[in-house]
Amino acid sequence: MLYDLNIAWSPSTTQSELTQTLKFSASLGYNAVALNHLVEIFPPQPKNPLPRFPSQTSQSRPTTKSAASTNDSGNKEDKNAQQNQNQTGDDRSLPTVLHRATVCMSDPASVHRIPQLATLYDIVAVRPTTEKEFSHACQEVKIEVASLISLDLTQKFPFHFRPKPCMAAVSRGLRFEVCYGQTLRAGAGDPRTRAIWIGNLMELVRATRGRGIVVSSEARRVTELRGPADVVNLLAVWGLAAEKGMEGLGVNPRGVVVNEGINRRGYRGVVDIVQVAARDNGEGATAAAAGGNGKKRKGGANEGRGGGNSNAPPADGTISKRQAKKLKKLAMEDGGTTTPEENKS
Structure with missing residues (x-):
């Protein structure tokens, strides 16, 4: 399975544009995507404003009920069943949609409130901007709180990515997110910004040796999406090996999704309690x-x-x-x- 854990969303995004982006993402081969809500200012009472899409399993039930009601009724119910089947076919063309929140760590007072988002979103990520915030995210942020360190590689960081904190984060289970959509937008406006993005990517790959990297798009529109093979070839030019690039699209993001699910549904992040066994x-x-x-x-x-x-x-x-x-x-x-x-x- 292929994952794209960063489809940018904003309140100005319309439902038609979002649906078109999701359908095109599914046509490129992505099986699961995550709508990303960037939280720059932590609200007093956080809410999840992301739109919800029905799952594929829930959409198969109305079709079954409509088909059963067709045997008992006439042409009116037959027409309703046909409408439900058409709607189900549209939903099947969509990938699995997850909800994600990315918290900017510019305000240190709001870091301890990040666990409040775990009950509202499927995935929680942090975005550090300074060296102190980056070291804190790599060495102190718990995997139960956030499992992704999302970086805006288009900005010039006042520090270097050193191997010690980066490998400490990878060994603890955290993953670094690289968004190729940032360089596509940067190249259209300022070539200097694209050069900064490439330099930051090469430095991050050297610090982590290509381990623990999740590749996402951060696409704001359909034109910023690329196929998996194109993404792997693009990153291979700048130092990320092809096998590491495929892991960034499949194995690593799958581990993030699975771990986040276990942390929310499991007992102490270990097991899911399905049923208590009866005594013999x-x-x-x-x-x-x-x-x-x-x-x-x-x-x-x-x-x-x-x-x-x-x-x-x-x-x-x-x-x-x-x-x-x-x-x-x-x-x-x-x-x-x-x-x-x-x-x-």
């Missing part, structure tokens, strides 16, 4: 037979060997140390001189 009746019956109310009887092990009398020697002639002490004590109380070893012989 046979286990309770065995415990009750051994010692009443599920309690272990004191001499249960010896009773299984020697029958009901715990003092009687077992049938195979082997006795335990505990039973040997009991036999010796009984022999002393009876005044006899025999020992358990003699009784055994």
Whole structure:
């Protein structure tokens, strides 16, 4: 599966433009995309303004109901069923749509409020702009809070991407996002901006050795989308190997989506609790037979060997140390001189 985890969205984006972009993305081969909402100023009460698209599984149900109602009714219901089928066909041409929020870390006071977005969005990313914010994102931001470090490579950073913090972020499970749509927009306006983007990309690839990079488009319109093969070839020119480029479109973004889902649905980010297993009746019956109310009887092990009398020697002639002490004590109380070893012989 191929992923594009950054389709730019703004309040000025119309529904028709967004639908056209999603359909073209599906035609290029992308199976899942994420609508990105850039949060520059953290609101007091965050909300998710992104439009919602029905999933493919939910759209298959109205068609089934309409087909069933056609057998019971006449031409009117037949026409409704045809409309539902046409609508389902349009929705099937759309990829799986996720919701994402990218928080600009320009305000340090709003960093601790980032976990509030986890309940509203499927994916949460951070965008640092200074060296202090970049180091904080690489070494201190938890993977449960944000799993992507999105960088605007068109700006000239006042620092260099050093291998130590970058590899620390990759080893912790964070991923760096590279958006090729930024250089497409930059080249049309200012060639100098494209040169800055290429320089930042090459420096990031050297610092991470091509590991942990997620490739996205950040497309604002249809003309900024490119096919997977074109993207891989484009990045290979600037230092990112072809196999690393395919990982940035498939394996790495899939890991981000899966981990974000586990953090939201799982128990402590480990497992999904589907159903609590019922206790086996046979286990309770065995415990009750051994010692009443599920309690272990004191001499249960010896009773299984020697029958009901715990003092009687077992049938195979082997006795335990505990039973040997009991036999010796009984022999002393009876005044006899025999020992358990003699009784055994």
